Amino acid sequence: MKFQGKIWKFGDNIDTDAIIPARYLNTTDHAVLASHCMEDADPAFPQKVSGGDIIVGGENFGCGSSREHAPIAIKASGVSCVVAKSFARIFYRNAFNMGLPIFESQELYDLIKGEETITVNGDDGTITIAGTNAAPLKINPIPPFMQELIADGGLMKHIMKKRG
Amino acid sequence: MGMTITEKILAVHADLKDVYPGMLINAKVDIALGNDITAPIAIEEFQKANGEKVFDRDKVVLVSDHFTPNKDISSAQQCKFVRQFALSQELTHYYDGGEVGVEHALLPEKGIVLPGDLVIGADSHTCTYGALGAFSTGVGSTDLAAAMLTGEVWFKVPESIKFILFGKLNTWVSGKDLILYIIGKIGVDGALYKAMEMTGETIGTLDMADRMSMANMAIEAGAKNGIFACDDTTRAYVKPRAKRSWTEYYSDDDAVYSETMEIDCGKIEPQVAFPHLPSNTKGVSQAGNVTIDQAVIGSCTNGRIEDLRIAAQVLKGRKAASHVRLLIIPATPEIYRMAMKEGLMDIFMDARAIISPPTCGPCLGGHMGILAQGERAIATTNRNFVGRMGHPGSEVYLSNPAVAAASAIMGRIAGPAELT
Numbered sequence: 001m002k003f004q005g006k007i008w009k010f011g012d013n014i015d016t017d018a019i020i021p022a023r024y025l026n027t028t029d030h031a032v033l034a035s036h037c038m039e040d041a042d043p044a045f046p047q048k049v050s051g052g053d054i055i056v057g058g059e060n061f062g063c064g065s066s067r068e069h070a071p072i073a074i075k076a077s078g079v080s081c082v083v084a085k086s087f088a089r090i091f092y093r094n095a096f097n098m099g100l101p102i103f104e105s106q107e108l109y110d111l112i113k114g115e116e117t118i119t120v121n122g123d124d125g126t127i128t129i130a131g132t133n134a135a136p137l138k139i140n141p142i143p144p145f146m147q148e149l150i151a152d153g154g155l156m157k158h159i160m161k162k163r164g
Numbered sequence: 165m166g167m168t169i170t171e172k173i174l175a176v177h178a179d180l181k182d183v184y185p186g187m188l189i190n191a192k193v194d195i196a197l198g199n200d201i202t203a204p205i206a207i208e209e210f211q212k213a214n215g216e217k218v219f220d221r222d223k224v225v226l227v228s229d230h231f232t233p234n235k236d237i238s239s240a241q242q243c244k245f246v247r248q249f250a251l252s253q254e255l256t257h258y259y260d261g262g263e264v265g266v267e268h269a270l271l272p273e274k275g276i277v278l279p280g281d282l283v284i285g286a287d288s289h290t291c292t293y294g295a296l297g298a299f300s301t302g303v304g305s306t307d308l309a310a311a312m313l314t315g316e317v318w319f320k321v322p323e324s325i326k327f328i329l330f331g332k333l334n335t336w337v338s339g340k341d342l343i344l345y346i347i348g349k350i351g352v353d354g355a356l357y358k359a360m361e362m363t364g365e366t367i368g369t370l371d372m373a374d375r376m377s378m379a380n381m382a383i384e385a386g387a388k389n390g391i392f393a394c395d396d397t398t399r400a401y402v403k404p405r406a407k408r409s410w411t412e413y414y415s416d417d418d419a420v421y422s423e424t425m426e427i428d429c430g431k432i433e434p435q436v437a438f439p440h441l442p443s444n445t446k447g448v449s450q451a452g453n454v455t456i457d458q459a460v461i462g463s464c465t466n467g468r469i470e471d472l473r474i475a476a477q478v479l480k481g482r483k484a485a486s487h488v489r490l491l492i493i494p495a496t497p498e499i500y501r502m503a504m505k506e507g508l509m510d511i512f513m514d515a516r517a518i519i520s521p522p523t524c525g526p527c528l529g530g531h532m533g534i535l536a537q538g539e540r541a542i543a544t545t546n547r548n549f550v551g552r553m554g555h556p557g558s559e560v561y562l563s564n565p566a567v568a569a570a571s572a573i574m575g576r577i578a579g580p581a582e583l584t
Contacts, residue, residue, distance in 0.1 A: 013352055014442060015549045021556075022528040026231060028208065040551040060353040060386060064549060065528070066288040068205055068304040089357050089388055090288055094304035145188050145318070148438035153310045155306050156213045160312060 001101060001122030003080040003151070005052040009114035010041055012058035016091065019062065019070040034076035038125070051078035054118060058084065058109055062091025069100050071100040081120055083127065083139075085109050095153040096146050104140035111137070166416025168324045169391050170359040173299040173413055177282040185323040185422075193223065195277055196311040199267055199524075200228035200243050202304070206286055207249045209309035219252050219315035224573050225257040225276060226250045228269040230524045232260075235531035265496025268292040268380060268464035272372075273496055275405030279394045279412050284308070289464050289546065291382045294391040295375035297398060297412060301389045311389030322359045322388045323422035324415075329350060329364035331430030336580050338474070339374025340466055340544065340564040342366075343381040344435035346427065348445030356386035358422060361415065366429045367392060372401045373470035380465045381546050384442040434579050436542070437562035440550045448567050448579040458541035459484070459572035460553075461565050462520070463527045464491025466544035469499045469506075472563040472572045476508040478569035479515040479581050485575030490517040491533045515572075529553050535560075542571045 018041040020033055027033065038045040038055075055074065061084035062070060073093050081101040095102045103120055108127055113124065117130040126136035133143070142150075152158035167175065167182060175183045177191040198206050203226050208264035218224045228246055231239035243260070243576075250258035259265065268289050271277045279297035283290060286308040293300035297582055303317065311317050327346065347354070360382045367375070375392050382390030392398070394412040402410065433447040461475045462466070472494060484490040492512050494500040500522060503509055512519055518533075525532035527545040535541055535554030540561065543553065561577060570580040 015547075017529070017547070017549045017552055021551055022201075022530055025528075025530075026236060026242060028204050028242075040556045043556075063352060063386065064288065064547060066202065066286055066290075066304050068202070068286075068306060072205075086353065086356065088353070088386055090302050090304060090383075093307065097304055097306035097310075100473065143188070143320075153308050156209050156313075159310055160213055161355040 002119065003054060003101070004117065004119045005054040005080055006077050007054045007112060007114060008045065008049065009056045009112060010121055013060045013063055014041060014057050015064035016062055016067050016070040017064055020067065020073040025067060025069055027133065030072055030076035033062040033073040046077065049077050049079065051079065052080050055079050055082045056072060056084065056109060059081065059086050061087050063088035066090045068094045068098060071095045071098055072093045075100045083120060096098040096149045099154040101150065105137055105138045166418035167421065168361060168415045168419040169297065169361065169393060169413045170299055170324055170361065171321060173280060173282055174319060174321055175401065183287060184273055184323045185321050187321045188321050190316050191282055191319055191320060192316055193284050193311050194281040195225055195283045196308055197225045197227070197267060197271065197283065197287065197290060198308050199230050199287055200232060201230045201282050202286035202308065203246045204242050205305035206312065207245065207306035209306055209552050210312050213309065213313060215313045218312045221254050222256045223257055224312050225271065226255060227259045227264060227270060229264050229267050229289060230528065231530050232264055232523055233521060233580040262497060266464045266467055266524055268467055269495035269499065272296060272376065273405065273498060275407055276366045278402060278406050278408065278410035279398060280410050282414035288383045289380050291387065291389050292380040292464060294382065294389050295372060295391060296402060297394040299389055299391065302383060322357055324359040324361050325355055326361050326363060326421040326424045328424065328426045329362065329366035329429050330426065331366060331428045333366065333429055334433060336434050336566045337432055338564045339370055339377040341432055341435045342429060342560065343378040344437055344442065344445050345432050347381065347443045349563065350385055350437065351367045352384060352441050352443045353386040355382065358387055360387045362384065362390065362392050368395060371470055372397060373468040377465050381442065384546060424459055434564055434567045436577060439548050439559040439561065442546065442548060442562060448577065451470055451577040454540065454561065455575060456571055456577060457539040457541050458489045458491065458545040459531060459544060459568045460491045460526055460533060460541055461568050462495060463524065463545040464495065465546045466565050467493055467495030467499065469502045470578060471544065472499065472503050472508050475565040475569040476511045478566050480511050482515060482573050484516045484572040488572050488575050490515065490572040491520055491526065492517045493520040493523065493525060495522055526553050542568050542577055544568050
């Protein structure tokens, strides 16, 4: 699991109302949700984001509501993965359950301005920033169960596999 | 080694003798809850996984409370989808139309959730039921789908933080103020992934409405759950409502906590959380001159009859300022009826209030009281993020019902002590 992309940097405590405002929760259509992704944090984000881009957040990314529309909107907008200092717990489990790769790194956030391209290597647990000679940054290890969820393609597929 | 209440409930539901923080478990759920926003995704996932019947029609609860009465065509479609699923599954607990209430006020009121239960809900404020001595936590729609299919959910056993509350509450100070004060102290991620266990002499003086306000906002500190041990107040609330037996759990004396925090409740005045985080709290006396356009009294945090009684006590014989829209939202039909019988509705209408049917409505910026650009609201709700109640350029201030009512009268943020 390796992702290379341009980053979009957001702050601490990016809440799910910022990721997908509740006024758009009257639909589950992925394309519609994507068209409003991050709108209240950066109104131009849905137009600016390109497939393969990476969102970088500070502490407590995804705090607030349990709405799975939040990771759906991010994934459907083409973002390949999210790296943050820490994630709010419901967002964390939602991302693994529905198949949005997310990674915790304490170091990355403070080393980037927001224009860089990074490579996230989920296999060896490192992040490298393009154009720098700095040593690769360490990602917090992903617990084996969560790795299983990712490998199976999310919680429901994991359950179906177990049930046979 | 001793265990906390949270650990004991998780262990029992995972068929394990004991569990420890960090352990990954599969646990059986007693109740799995969804609403008109989160259930549609869960139902789609359930159907994609070839789900036919839910694991137990008595244990899957669906409440269409967020965008109801249907606010627009898309919401109506979502509610219709939930309704068709609920009826085809013959769910015992499906609430719609005139029976709907704000889910986290409705489930305890109906005796659907009980002490010792393990409850998950695809709604972050599911942590409310910790007030009853249940382990209760918010999850996403896929988790709900999995629970509907299998009756089980995966959990990482959380560490617990013990809060010891002591001292007598000052006038107009409620459970809401205690939890806002605590969130102000520890921050919006101060209890991330952890259980917040509320203990101490002050807890015994709090009614269930206060305890539910506190457990409700555990998520605002990032917690997995908030929890209170059962006492006579809990039993008096639960007994007339329960239709099945329940089990009470208590933390062992040698249970292990990641942290213990003592809170002197006698030093706390009514709190206001300023935009745009619930942790951005001040005492109401320090609020300064903040004019408001709207006051909202309701929600799963503070829409119970006790909250409406307090609001009525402040509003009686007074009127909301002419430029303030005062919205009162009884959280359930039973609360609505009680408020009517007790004469609270007359007090509210005389105070120029708008009385809404039970709904989550404006709390999440859904409908029934959306803010325009530049407008400010004081609300007894639980979140004040950017755009939470409407335009991204509006502001929400969180408080208890007494402060919201007094602010409506004054036209600016004010405590009831300022009223003459």
